[in-house]
Amino acid sequence: MNPQVITANALVEGDVVYLSAKGAWARSLIEAQVYTDAALAQDRLAAASARSGEVVGVYLMDVATETGAPQPKHFREDFRQTGPSNKFHGKQADAQE
Amino acid sequence: MYQYNNFDHAFLVERNAQFRAQVARRLSGELTEDEFKPLRLMNGVYLQLHAYMLRVAIPYGTLNSAQMRQLAYLAERWDKGYGHFTTRQNIQFNWPKLSDIPDMLDALGEVGLHAIQTSGNTIRNVTADHFAGAAADELADPRPVAELIRQWSTDHPEFQFMPRKFKIAITGSPNDRAVTRAHDIGLRMVERQGEIGFEVIVGGGLGRTPMIGKVITPFLSQADLLPYLEAVVSVWNQIGRRDNKYKARIKITVHEHGIDEIRRLVDARFAEVRPSFSGVDQALLADITSQFAQPEFRDASTEGFEAARASDPVFNAWADTNLTAHAQPEHAIVTISLKAHGATPGDASAEQMRVIASLAKRFGYDELRISHEQNVILPHVHKADLPELHGVLKEHGLATANIGLISDIIACPGMDYCALATARSIPVAQQIAERFDSLKLEHDIGPLKLKISGCINACGHHHVGHIGILGLDRAGVENYQITLGGDHTQDAALGARTGPGFAYDEIVPAIERLVMAYLDIRESRAETFLETYRRLGLAPFKAALYSKVQAHAAE
Numbered sequence: 001m002n003p004q005v006i007t008a009n010a011l012v013e014g015d016v017v018y019l020s021a022k023g024a025w026a027r028s029l030i031e032a033q034v035y036t037d038a039a040l041a042q043d044r045l046a047a048a049s050a051r052s053g054e055v056v057g058v059y060l061m062d063v064a065t066e067t068g069a070p071q072p073k074h075f076r077e078d079f080r081q082t083g084p085s086n087k088f089h090g091k092q093a094d095a096q097e
Numbered sequence: 098m099y100q101y102n103n104f105d106h107a108f109l110v111e112r113n114a115q116f117r118a119q120v121a122r123r124l125s126g127e128l129t130e131d132e133f134k135p136l137r138l139m140n141g142v143y144l145q146l147h148a149y150m151l152r153v154a155i156p157y158g159t160l161n162s163a164q165m166r167q168l169a170y171l172a173e174r175w176d177k178g179y180g181h182f183t184t185r186q187n188i189q190f191n192w193p194k195l196s197d198i199p200d201m202l203d204a205l206g207e208v209g210l211h212a213i214q215t216s217g218n219t220i221r222n223v224t225a226d227h228f229a230g231a232a233a234d235e236l237a238d239p240r241p242v243a244e245l246i247r248q249w250s251t252d253h254p255e256f257q258f259m260p261r262k263f264k265i266a267i268t269g270s271p272n273d274r275a276v277t278r279a280h281d282i283g284l285r286m287v288e289r290q291g292e293i294g295f296e297v298i299v300g301g302g303l304g305r306t307p308m309i310g311k312v313i314t315p316f317l318s319q320a321d322l323l324p325y326l327e328a329v330v331s332v333w334n335q336i337g338r339r340d341n342k343y344k345a346r347i348k349i350t351v352h353e354h355g356i357d358e359i360r361r362l363v364d365a366r367f368a369e370v371r372p373s374f375s376g377v378d379q380a381l382l383a384d385i386t387s388q389f390a391q392p393e394f395r396d397a398s399t400e401g402f403e404a405a406r407a408s409d410p411v412f413n414a415w416a417d418t419n420l421t422a423h424a425q426p427e428h429a430i431v432t433i434s435l436k437a438h439g440a441t442p443g444d445a446s447a448e449q450m451r452v453i454a455s456l457a458k459r460f461g462y463d464e465l466r467i468s469h470e471q472n473v474i475l476p477h478v479h480k481a482d483l484p485e486l487h488g489v490l491k492e493h494g495l496a497t498a499n500i501g502l503i504s505d506i507i508a509c510p511g512m513d514y515c516a517l518a519t520a521r522s523i524p525v526a527q528q529i530a531e532r533f534d535s536l537k538l539e540h541d542i543g544p545l546k547l548k549i550s551g552c553i554n555a556c557g558h559h560h561v562g563h564i565g566i567l568g569l570d571r572a573g574v575e576n577y578q579i580t581l582g583g584d585h586t587q588d589a590a591l592g593a594r595t596g597p598g599f600a601y602d603e604i605v606p607a608i609e610r611l612v613m614a615y616l617d618i619r620e621s622r623a624e625t626f627l628e629t630y631r632r633l634g635l636a637p638f639k640a641a642l643y644s645k646v647q648a649h650a651a652e
Contacts, residue, residue, distance in 0.1 A: 012124065013194050014148040053126040056144055074573055076512060080146055084513035086441045086523045089177055089192065090147045 002062045004041050005032035005070055006048050007080070008055035016080045016091065017055060019048050025055060027094070029081045030069050035060075098159050098464065099244045099388050101209040108252075109206040112213065116140045117199035124196060139219070139257075141212025142198055145516050151190045151198055152215040153205060157225035157243035157267070158186035158474075160465040162454035167208040169450035175201050180450065182435060182443040184507055184556055185264075186224050186467045187215055191514055213251060218259045220250035220330065226268040226275045227468035230389065231430050231476035233422035236286050237293050239269035241386040242322065245378065249323050256330055260337035261345035263330060264302075271587065276469060278310045278589035279303050279561060281347045282329060285587075287316060294318050299329060299359065300351030303555035307591050308348040311356040313363065319382075321367075324374045328367035332359065392462035394425050395479055402480035405487075412487050414540070415498040420483075423476075429483065431461075431475040432468070433490060434497040434505065438534040441523050442508045443471030452493045460486050469558075470507055472500065502539045503547055503612065504530035507558055511551025511568060512575075518551035520568025520575040521601070525549055528605045533612070542612060545626045546585065561585035563627045564611065565592045566604065577604040579611070581638055582630045595639050607642055614641035 006019035017025040018032035026032060035041035041060055049058045061077050063070035072078045083090020101109075116136070123133040137143075141152040153168070160168075168188055172180045175197045176190040183189055193201060205211055215222055223243045230238040246265060250256065256263070267284040268275040277283025283298035295317045301310025317325055333347045336354070351359050406413045421430040433453060436442050445453070453473055457465045460482040466474035478486060490496035499505050506529060509515065511522030526549055533539045548562030552569070559565030565580035577599050580592030599607045612626075618637055619629045630638070 009144055012196050014144055016147060052129050056130050075575065076146075076570075079512055083147060084523075085521060086513055086527065087177075 001036060001038045001041070002073075003034050003036050003065045003070065004060040005029070005034055005063050006041075006045055006058060007032070007061050007077075008048070008058040011052075011054055011056055014056075019044065027091070029063075029072070032063075032070055034063060034065055034070050098161060098240075099156075099385060105209070106206070109209075109211055112140075112211070112252075113199065113202045113206055116202060120195060120199055135217065138217040139214065140198075140202065141215035142195070143216060143516070145191070145514050146512070146518075147514065148192045149195055149198065150514070151193050151201060151212060152183070153188050153190070153210055153212045154215045154222040155186050155188060155210070155467050156247050157223055157229065157240050158227050158467045158469075159225075159229075159240060160467065161463050162458040162465070164208045164210055165450050165454035165457065165465055167204060167210065169447040169454070171201055171204060172447040172450065174204075179444050179446045181441070181510065182445065182467050182471050182473070184469045184471065184509070184558055185222060186227070186469055187222060188467070189510070191510075216262075218257075218261050218263075220253065220256055220263045220265065223247050223250070224264070224266045224275060224280075224469060226270055226273075227466045227470075227472075227474050228274060228421060228430050228476065229269060229466070230391070230464075231423055231428075232270055232272075233424050233426075234272050235270045235424065236288060237269045238389055239267040239284070239286055241382060241389050242284070242286075242319070243267050244385050244389075245323065245382050246326065248381070249326070249378070255327075256334065259330075259334050260339045261342060263333075263347065265326070273585075273587040273589075274468075276558070276561065276585045276589070277301070278587075279307075279558070279585065280310065282326065283310050284322075289316050292318065295322060297325065297329075300348040300356070301589075302346055302348040303558060303560050304346070305343060305553040305555075306346075306349065306352075307555065307560040308352060309589050309591065310348075311351060313356060313360050320376075320379055321371065323378045324371045325363070325367055327370050328363045331370070332362045332366050336362070392464070392477060394428060394462075394477065397427070397479055397481040399427055399480040402483050405484040409484070411491075411496075411498075412484060415487055415496055416483065418498045418502065418540075419500045425477075427481075428477050428479050431478050431483070431486065432500045433473040433475065433495050434499055435472050435495075436499055436505050436530065437494050437497045438499075438504055438530045439527050440494075440530075442506050442526050445473070449493055449495060452489065452495065456486055456489060470505065472505070499530075499539060501544050501546075503533050503542055503545045504539055505546075506530060507546075507548040507562070509550050509552075509556035511549075511557075515551060515556075517554060518568070519553075519570040520551050520577065522549045522551040522557055522566075522568055525566060525568070525577065525601075525604055529608055532605055532609060536609075538612075538616075541622070542616065543622065543625055545612075546583075547608075548583075558585060559583070560591045561589060562592060563625075563630070564608065566608075567598075569598065571598065575601040577601070577607075579607065579642065581611075581635060582627065584627065593635055595635060595642055597643075610641045611638055614638055 583592030
């Protein structure tokens, strides 16, 4: 299978989050747990989807791992991990704080 | 404009308290997302790509300065210091936290604003001609009727869980600036033997299946309006398709059943509904109408205005593009451009909102409008005040002289914000505006409506743009299709696709080739882009768009 990570939006802020290896919702893709086993990914997705008091809209997203750290494969996920291109807001700005 | 009475205020307070409790139950885990989602949508709360988004209704595009100041306050207190005016005369805040939204709604309620039915499968914010109540070409001010429709449709018990959303637009001018032919119901005020009534158009819409609306009745008396609207919505609510959300809008119902059958069903339903309207609605309308009385227009010399036009070329250019004829010849309608070259179409900072509010208070009889073209309007300004007003606008980046020109672009939020988008819209708009500004050509090009949507839902009205751009996801890459010859006016038409789309870095040069071709082939400066297209059709524009690509492919 393609390497995948679990992503969602945080319930209170609506911010993009990724499920980390420790089972926490991380704000940065670099902290995400990468799954290469389809059965395990589905199992973790089901468990993560049940955490509806923390997040909204949980799904698996494809990533590239050639550089070591997970990278989005689709441009939509690139915007989600960066922020809008017309204003320096969102994660790109949060990373500087 | 309409002032909330005690009932309206109490209704909003109660509604906001309900939503506050719903948010609390969601945050505490008592409500699941599936349970909460329809509740938040009823109150204008979306979850977008990076954050929640709160969509606030600006009913029929009318605001006063206190309301604009409150929008500025929301932008600074709970958002990132700006708001985004949309093609539905709403304002969207892109970054609120869910836990803050109840406070935002309370703050809106203080000035008679709300977010009710700005989403969900309900009757949405009623939109109107943005020059309503001021335009020289107007038959009557449509806003009292729009307010009546707002009150009738808000929390209407029969119309809260419909097959899909439902949008009504109204114009009082024969020159349609409200896109009435691309709404679920379009209302055009018309006169017959001295009586003002409505031509009713149904089944228009853009989106994945664009349709121009059809006339269901050429003349409807004012007293019959609400029961007739109720009959139309009621018929669709019953027979509209709930099996497939993409076929649920009334345009599909009208298309599948035919306008004659829909008319027969509506007439039958109208006969049932009409007796239940005892005339209370007309008494209410009379009261509402009295609140839309024209301001007492001041009298002054316009010599200073004429002198400034003669002596200041920057002011003169702005006056040429951004002023529209007012019913009172000594006054003008001022369109404040939210399309500075390179800026995000429709965005206004909190500071700009406050400046606009103070200008409305000082020069504009405390009235403002928001246009579906994502600009702000001061509907009544005496010409004597225009030079000073222009000076203030210049200081705040609000004096761009481009209304109706190629850089006055409608653009939806696109993939920079929207969870439904398939490509970006805003950067394409920014680059086109900057490109034509650097070429110093846009005044030479003249009237041109360029509209960009970042997905097939068509919030950017690309189907009715003279040039339309539709951003799609083609195999994981942004790709932009071009349509030509669309028209949003009383002569509404859907644009025709030119051919294959263009990549993100090819779309701006493609638009440039298209416009350069127009400059070459127009008969004279007086022939607009749309007129040239109608005279010559797609062929010369396709040649300009694709000849280079074809030559390249042949190499």
